[in-house]
Amino acid sequence: MSLHLPLVIALAVAMLFLRRTGAVKPAHALTCGAFGFYLADTSFAGTIHAASANVLSMIGAFGG
Numbered sequence: 001m002s003l004h005l006p007l008v009i010a011l012a013v014a015m016l017f018l019r020r021t022g023a024v025k026p027a028h029a030l031t032c033g034a035f036g037f038y039l040a041d042t043s044f045a046g047t048i049h050a051a052s053a054n055v056l057s058m059i060g061a062f063g064g
Contacts, residue, residue, distance in 0.1 A: 015029065
């Protein structure tokens, strides 16, 4: 079972919560988003994707 979409949704909800509480200002959110897009173009993107896939598979193994 793929857990990537729920992870993205959870991160979006966390970002919205932090934005509503005032912990993250719009400029900070835009900077983090831009950083994510630029990071996706680097050689680290594959490593980050593999690491998150491994963590999510370990979490999935505990649930099933």
